[in-house]
Amino acid sequence: MTAQRNQARHDETSRMRGLMLVAGREIRVRGLSKSNVISLIVTVLIVGVLAALPSLFGGDDGDEKIGLAGPTAAAMQTQLDAMGGFDVTVFDSAGEAEQAVEDETVEAAVADGSLYSRDGVGNETEAKIDAAWQAASVQTNLASAGLSDQEIAGALTVQPLEWVTLESEGGVTGPLDYFTGLIISVIMFMMLMTPVQYIAMGVVEEKSSRIVEILLTSLKPWQLLGGKVIGLGVISLVNLIAMVAVGLGVSAATGMLSDLPPGTASAAVSTIGWWLIAFALFGTLAGGVGSLVSRQEESGSVLTPLIMSLTLSYLGAIFLLNAPTSTFAEVLSIVPPFSGIAMPTRMAIADVPAWQIGLSGVLLALAAAGALALGSQLYKRSVLYTGSRMKISEALRRSA
Template sequence: MSDQTSETSRMRGLMLVAGREIRVRGLSKANIVSMIVTVVIVGILAALPSFLGGDDADEKIGLAGTGADAMQTQLDAMGGFDVTLFDSAAEAERAAEDGDVEAAVADGRVYSENGLDSAVQNQLDSAWQAASVQTNLGDAGLTDAQIAGALTVQPLESVTFGDDSGTDSITGYFTGLVISIIMFMMLMTPVQYIAMGVVEEKSSRIVEILLTSLKPWQLLGGKVIGLGVISLVNLVAMVAVGLGVASATGMLSDLPPGTASAAVSSIGWWLIAFALFGTLAGGVGSLVSRQEESGSVLTPLIMSLTLSYLGAIFLLNAPTSTFAVVLSIVPPFSGIAMPTRMAIAEVPAWQIGLSGVLLALAAAGALALGSQLYKRSVLYTGSRMKISEALRRAA
């Protein structure tokens, strides 16, 4: 019973510290405003491709005369056309002249008010030729099944000799870029907050008071959990808004296969990466006693995050290259690189599993190292302590 009471007491202390971080930082006006602004920006970025895509309304085409039915079949198969059948060529011509349709095709002629776009003109020409062949075959006595067989042609099979490792489209590249930026920012900001919070408590000597009733691991763990919850809420809001806007604008179906699942799974990758960087930030932050010195101990972590982000940007152009594969598997770079790569290309399941296991092991190692650094140096005052010196100190 006493062991259970002790365990409950320890967890209560951990949650008290986490709750304090959530109230002080998460519910602050600055954080709420920042979250709203960030979510709005993500929504705008998610809608941007649909705005840049231009007007995708179907072309209004009028048809009349011989072969009109056959040509309608061809245009319907092509897609992108709103076809209207007229009883006579004169009616179709009048509709084009009045602007009721962009163009009218009747008896071998195309009627339009100001000419047609070359792409539309070529499509109409192709449809007219295919319809004419179909009509001629029917006049020659072939059955519908024979005509269908004669007109059925297998499309060309694409064979490339180069490395087809780029993204499928500008939309895919843009999506991967947004995911990498969000992952980078949502790791960089809380990591810095954790280190600065540790230094602030240490320089003000408030940590000495807190440690009279709390254990070092409760202080560090509560700070990491509290700031993690705040950042997680922000990240979930961004992913939800991004996918929601993409779905509402019809862009979700245009994204590379697996993009939506990659965006959702990025939350899991972020949690593991945050555990890795967050605990290390708390540990190295305890090595210094002044805010001016925090930058020097945070530099290796910031450099690792920056290199992870830059590597993710590189793999946008070559997601299946050897460099991209290694970067998305080896921690800590995989925390950003793997969800970015998953958003733009099909990644083998074994690579995803291996990357997740290695990142989790690295996070466990970081947790052990960060907690020991914090435990051994948080009460030390004076000049910056080296990591080796901190590990040699008695716990």
């Protein structure tokens, strides 16, 4: 019995060693190649520049123009002047203040307990205005209150600002939000498209050169496909982590991180998890369909459905940037394979209910498991086949 257990452990170790040998070879050949290193450096520089653009072109060009109206206007102007960075205009009525926002005479206006803006304000500006509102309200209430403790306590009770956004509901809060979501969707698209194509082309290359026949004398088909997917996955994961780290680092260094939509940093980090699941789905399918052909010229035909799926996922993510709370955006961010790009993009620009995030993750993981089963079967049954392109149905009917 002990001998059997030892033999089982030895077989398991041997299988994992073969898998890791293939993965290591992919990392050395592709990951450490000059082209990949140069590509990583260029891509990271581009991400850094993109992350710095809002501070270079979308940052403060002077004092922010704020309109005030109502009984707290005078006290609030004093508070904002003390803070600095604001160009305050006092209006006679709330209607005039709101109209000034509509006409873009001021960027935002506080009147009768409401903060009016066309497309939202940055988190830092919001905090300053809210603090000024609280202090001005207290000052105004105390000025009109008596000296009894009960009256003072009542005067200190201040209602929070009611936010009124004049743009249509369901839209993105501002250009910075759109820009952030766009960067995430572009990175996800690039980091899925490139390794998926490499996996398929690598499979076809090994078939056309007959190297796969030699490799299969000492390795199992699942070790070859799994090692290739893991190796290229590690390379792409390192690239993705570098991009996310540089993007967040540059945003923090330029002071733009606090102005990003709430949860953007956590959404960017969670992008890595969404990418891993999506890559498992598309990567294994790419290896499976790549084994259906024997020449590089034919690889495009079998990859077309995957490329189209990725492209539609990306275009859908771009669409939901304009309406992240619409029904279409919700469905797109839940249904796989589109959710692989759509959900992290939506999470970066809007508050997504936890149940939708959980459901999306579970469905995408189930789809990845199904893709893993299908891709591995296609590879195992057709990797040694040579000749014209094989149909998927034909490959599945072949004996393993």
